Amino acid sequence: MKLGTSLIIGGLLFALAIVVGLLAPWLAHTDPVMDANLMNAEEPPSWLWWFGTDAQGRDIYSRVVYGARISLTVGIVSQLVNSVIGVTLGLSAGYFGGWWDDIVNGLTNLMLAIPSLIFALAIMAVLGPGLTSLLIALGLTNWSFTCRIARASTLSLKSQGYVQAARVLGYGDLRIMITQLLPNMLGPIIVIGTLGMGSAVLAEASLSFLGLGIRPPFPSWGSMLSEARDQITTAPWLSVFPGLAIFLTVLGLNLLGDGLRDILDPQSRSRRT
Amino acid sequence: MTTAPLIEVEDLRIDLDGRSSRVAAVEDVSFRIERGETFGLVGESGCGKSITALALIGLLRRPLSVASGAIRFEGREIQSLSAAEQRDLRGDRIAMIFQEPMTALNPVSPVGRQIAEMFVLHKGKSWREANQLAVEALASVRVPAPERRVNDYPHQLSGGMRQRVMIAIALACGPDLLIADEPTTALDVTVQAEIIELMRNLCAERGTAILMISHDLGLVANVCRRVAVMYAGRIVEQRGSDEIFRACAHPYTQGLVDSLPRLGTRAAHGRSRLREIAGVVPAIADFPSGCRFNPRCAQATEICRTTAPETTWLDAGGLVRCHHHA
Numbered sequence: 290m291k292l293g294t295s296l297i298i299g300g301l302l303f304a305l306a307i308v309v310g311l312l313a314p315w316l317a318h319t320d321p322v323m324d325a326n327l328m329n330a331e332e333p334p335s336w337l338w339w340f341g342t343d344a345q346g347r348d349i350y351s352r353v354v355y356g357a358r359i360s361l362t363v364g365i366v367s368q369l370v371n372s373v374i375g376v377t378l379g380l381s382a383g384y385f386g387g388w389w390d391d392i393v394n395g396l397t398n399l400m401l402a403i404p405s406l407i408f409a410l411a412i413m414a415v416l417g418p419g420l421t422s423l424l425i426a427l428g429l430t431n432w433s434f435t436c437r438i439a440r441a442s443t444l445s446l447k448s449q450g451y452v453q454a455a456r457v458l459g460y461g462d463l464r465i466m467i468t469q470l471l472p473n474m475l476g477p478i479i480v481i482g483t484l485g486m487g488s489a490v491l492a493e494a495s496l497s498f499l500g501l502g503i504r505p506p507f508p509s510w511g512s513m514l515s516e517a518r519d520q521i522t523t524a525p526w527l528s529v530f531p532g533l534a535i536f537l538t539v540l541g542l543n544l545l546g547d548g549l550r551d552i553l554d555p556q557s558r559s560r561r562t
Numbered sequence: 563m564t565t566a567p568l569i570e571v572e573d574l575r576i577d578l579d580g581r582s583s584r585v586a587a588v589e590d591v592s593f594r595i596e597r598g599e600t601f602g603l604v605g606e607s608g609c610g611k612s613i614t615a616l617a618l619i620g621l622l623r624r625p626l627s628v629a630s631g632a633i634r635f636e637g638r639e640i641q642s643l644s645a646a647e648q649r650d651l652r653g654d655r656i657a658m659i660f661q662e663p664m665t666a667l668n669p670v671s672p673v674g675r676q677i678a679e680m681f682v683l684h685k686g687k688s689w690r691e692a693n694q695l696a697v698e699a700l701a702s703v704r705v706p707a708p709e710r711r712v713n714d715y716p717h718q719l720s721g722g723m724r725q726r727v728m729i730a731i732a733l734a735c736g737p738d739l740l741i742a743d744e745p746t747t748a749l750d751v752t753v754q755a756e757i758i759e760l761m762r763n764l765c766a767e768r769g770t771a772i773l774m775i776s777h778d779l780g781l782v783a784n785v786c787r788r789v790a791v792m793y794a795g796r797i798v799e800q801r802g803s804d805e806i807f808r809a810c811a812h813p814y815t816q817g818l819v820d821s822l823p824r825l826g827t828r829a830a831h832g833r834s835r836l837r838e839i840a841g842v843v844p845a846i847a848d849f850p851s852g853c854r855f856n857p858r859c860a861q862a863t864e865i866c867r868t869t870a871p872e873t874t875w876l877d878a879g880g881l882v883r884c885h886h887h888a
Contacts, residue, residue: 449665450660450662450664450665450666450667451665451666451667451668451669453660453666454658454660454666454667454728455668456621456652457619457621457652457653457657457658458652458653458657458658458680458683458731458732459649459650459651459652459653459654459683459684460649460653460683461649464683468668468671468679469668472668472670472671473668473669473670475670
């Protein structure tokens with residue numbers, strides 16, 4: 290694929306999801322929760338009901354639009370938490386080494402050994418369903434990949450001439466980590482971050498599907514899928530549209546991650562100019 | 563100001579910790595550099611030049627460590643300073659430039675920012691002032707159009723330009739000592755001459771002393787007033803640089819001098835091979851007993867194999883470590 294194409298497509302998809310989420314009150318045709326009308330139950334997609342209606346007669350289009358808010362909030366916030374935890378632990382472990390490295394390594398391996406969805410389920414079970422507990426659960430369970438990448442990057446960057454040079458020029462440890470190491474590992478971290486956002490969106494869907502995330506009647510793409518599973522043969526539009534929304538958002542995030550890596554690498558930047 | 567020399571190294575010994583043994587990578591190294599002086603450290607790869615330099619700035623890392631001896635900067639012992647005090651010294655009072663200008667600059671940061679960082683770090687300037695000073699610093703190393711160049715990334719610059727940037731960074735805070743570790747090895751010869759000239763002029767203007775480390779005796783003798791020749795972790799000869807070509811006292815130095823190509827010798831003496839020193843520098847773990855140069859030395863006798871020579875003062879000035887010195 291030509292350089293920049295994936296960035297543009299991914300960026301547009303992700304931007305679309307964000308705009309839809311932000312403008313939900315204006316874009317939605319009806320209130321996603323309150324406007325139930327059994328007279329309109331399970332209408333297929335039409336000019337009136339763009340994405341059809343569900344068993345309670347609620348407009349799927351409006352619910353998908355509002356669902357973007359929850360899915361994106363969970364995706365972005367929980368991945369930010371993951372990135373901060375992962376980078377902090379991985380960078381410091383790789384830089385200082387020794388017993389701290391051993392501890393972080395052990396913890397990372399432990400996290401990788403536990404299926405993250407099961408771990409998130411356990412946290413949700415303790416905290417109870419809801420947006421805040423979702424953010425906590427997903428924010429604490431997915432940092433191990435970021436941590437590994439950050440640690441590995443640190444180990445390879447540490448021996449680079451400019452890191453040595455910085456030390457010779459009197460930089461302190463923190464300054465070396467922030468000005469020399471962090472910017473040079475940002476590429477892979479951002480790629481992992483956007484991919485992680487995608488998987489956080491999926492994890493939210495899974496948890497909600499399992500009934501531990503966002504509870505009905507509030508619309509999240511996952512909870513909508515969960516409600517739709519009984520009617521998948523009789524009213525497929527109930528699952529298709531939330532599923533499509535998840536698919537496009539995650540695809541957009543993955544393409545965006547790819548495209549960002551290309552422009553964040555200064556060497557490829559000069560190749561283009 | 564104090565009368566103590568700028569930097570004084572006394573009986574320095576640097577140990578290399580192996581799994582089972584400790585060996586001395588550098589031993590009995592003593593020299594002093596006065597303010598504004600130029601001093602050269604010459605030797606083959608692996609003879610301990612670079613780790614001596616790292617010891618000077620307090621940056622030896624395991625498995626290397628200073629085992630004994632003293633390094634004094636303006637009379638203050640570097641080993642006794644706290645980590646923070648050592649850090650304040652580095653970059654501000656003692657700066658260093660490296661062999662590889664390709665890798666010694668942070669690839670994701672514009673060069674101007676990397677220069678400016680020195681003013682922020684050591685002089686407490688605001689970023690605004692520091693950026694202004696960075697343009698001046700870049701102009702002082704004769705980079706054309708410095709106000710535009712500050713925004714360039716290292717990969718946009720040639721090797722020579724990058725080494726100029728390195729010099730600008732190193733000299734940013736007006737250090738008292740500049741350690742130049744093979745500063746021009748990675749550059750081609752014409753650029754080499756420019757960079758050396760630039761470094762020498764800037765340091766002379768500012769009264770910055772230079773410790774130049776190189777394997778190139780000709781280059782060092784050209785830049786430095788005094789030269790120390792290192793072999794296998796020991797200084798074998800220390801002389802004024804004009805004397806070292808005229809009458810070197812140690813067979814190793816003689817070997818280095820002989821291995822330099824001379825202009826015009828072919829016309830005078832006909833076609834002849836350059837002479838080389840047979841063999842290689844021994845590994846740290848198996849330095850020979852006695853004089854460490856004895857396996858490669860043409861003049862070696864029994865005493866060379868058994869007893870390590872002491873340093874002796876030469877009448878003509880300077881030091882030599884050889885049983886058979888001329």
